[in-house]
Amino acid sequence: MFKIYTYQLPFKNVFRTAAGTFSNRRGAIIRYHDAVTDIVAEAAPLPGFSSETLPEVLHILSAVRDNAGRFFAAPFTIEQLGSWLARQPDIPSVQFALSSLGLSLICIREECTLPQLFSVPKLRSVPMNGVLGDLPEQEFLTRANSLAEAGFTTLKCKVKQETGHLPGSLSSLHGTHPNLSFRLDANRSWPLDDVSKNSKKFSRLPVEYIEEPAPVATLQAFMKLRTICSLPVAADESISQFGLNELINQPKLPDRLIIKPTLAGNLIDLFATIRSRDHLDDKVIITTALESAVGTRMIAAIAALLGMPNRAHGLNTGTLFRKSIAVETGIYGSVFSFDEKMRAWFTFSQLNQQAIFSYPDG
Numbered sequence: 017m018f019k020i021y022t023y024q025l026p027f028k029n030v031f032r033t034a035a036g037t038f039s040n041r042r043g044a045i046i047r048y049h050d051a052v053t054d055i056v057a058e059a060a061p062l063p064g065f066s067s068e069t070l071p072e073v074l075h076i077l078s079a080v081r082d083n084a085g086r087f088f089a090a091p092f093t094i095e096q097l098g099s100w101l102a103r104q105p106d107i108p109s110v111q112f113a114l115s116s117l118g119l120s121l122i123c124i125r126e127e128c129t130l131p132q133l134f135s136v137p138k139l140r141s142v143p144m145n146g147v148l149g150d151l152p153e154q155e156f157l158t159r160a161n162s163l164a165e166a167g168f169t170t171l172k173c174k175v176k177q178e179t180g181h182l183p184g185s186l187s188s189l190h191g192t193h194p195n196l197s198f199r200l201d202a203n204r205s206w207p208l209d210d211v212s213k214n215s216k217k218f219s220r221l222p223v224e225y226i227e228e229p230a231p232v233a234t235l236q237a238f239m240k241l242r243t244i245c246s247l248p249v250a251a252d253e254s255i256s257q258f259g260l261n262e263l264i265n266q267p268k269l270p271d272r273l274i275i276k277p278t279l280a281g282n283l284i285d286l287f288a289t290i291r292s293r294d295h296l297d298d299k300v301i302i303t304t305a306l307e308s309a310v311g312t313r314m315i316a317a318i319a320a321l322l323g324m325p326n327r328a329h330g331l332n333t334g335t336l337f338r339k340s341i342a343v344e345t346g347i348y349g350s351v352f353s354f355d356e357k358m359r360a361w362f363t364f365s366q367l368n369q370q371a372i373f374s375y376p377d378g
Contacts, residue, residue, distance in 0.1 A: 019048075020081065025338070026039060045367070054363050065253075066305070078375075111282040112283065115282050139325065148174065150176060175202050214229070219247065223248075228252050228253050249270060249272075260280065260289055274330075275301070275302055309340050314361065339368070
């Protein structure tokens with residue numbers, strides 16, 4: 017049986033996107049259960065980033081519910097799952113949820129792990145980066161030192177149009193914790209004319225890359241950013257804007273590809289795309305789009321399959337919520353670890369029932 021629920025998780029602090037400010041994260045949970053299995057997956061478009069809205073996602077899930085229930089009830093292969101997904105609405109959040117649920121069911125029924133299903137080496141743990149928002153200097157340093165002491169060796173920092181104390185703060189941290197590396201996320205806040213000047217302020221620091229330093233209208237303009245920026249440039253919003261296939265078909269690849277699987281959609285297609293180019297996984301950082309623990313666990317598994325090995329991935333966003341939809345037992349300090357079965361799913365009974373609500377049409 018296929019069912020639909022909604023959830024609402026309060027943020028610890030107000031979350032701001034291009035679509036406005038939000039005090040809660042809302043999303044959908046889809047559930048398949050039969051006599052022996054009862055598992056869930058997540059569809060949670062992020063306002064300001066996703067091309068679809070939660071009401072649209074709920075409407076589509078309701079429309080495909082009966083079809084999905086029939087398909088998931090019968091045995092199927094990964095090839096059959098891929099063909100069935102290709103006939104469903106091409107909505108990223110929906111495709112992510114349905115492919116997550118389908119892949120999990122195959123693993124359960126075939127008693128295999130996701131790495132075995134995709135014939136890739138087994139990676140039991142994934143390092144995570146710490147996240148630092150736009151904070152006053154002393155608060156920033158206190159939080160950064162706490163993360164370093166907790167074992168994080170990579171810190172992702174928000175950087176605004178005015179770089180403020182950040183260059184000096186990162187220099188101070190580097191002096192105290194020489195093993196730390198940094199990632200800058202500008203969210204296209206730098207005017208194009210400031211990219212050279214601003215990036216030079218960080219050029220002597222161990223900065224792995226800067227995400228989307230300036231707004232660009234074309235793919236050619238994005239690729240040209242790399243010639244004026246003193247730091248390696250990572251594609252994030254540009255992946256949604258121009259398409260992953262377009263980016264990886266450029267003569268010279270971006271320094272890094274920041275991939276949010278819930279924005280990419282169909283996980284089978286994502287795997288095929290990344291594996292279509294030699295060593296593309298040496299460019300890939302996997303990160304959440306602020307999903308609940310349900311979506312994050314599958315995203316962590318994708319990081320183990322497709323992401324750069326021994327590099328930190330953006331999986332530590334559950335700390336932004338005041339309560340969780342499920343208890344994630346795989347997080348140990350700065351590492352996301354899996355058990356021997358590489359379970360990338362939660363059962364319905366593991367969910368915090370106070371955080372989920374029945375959906376009338378589900």
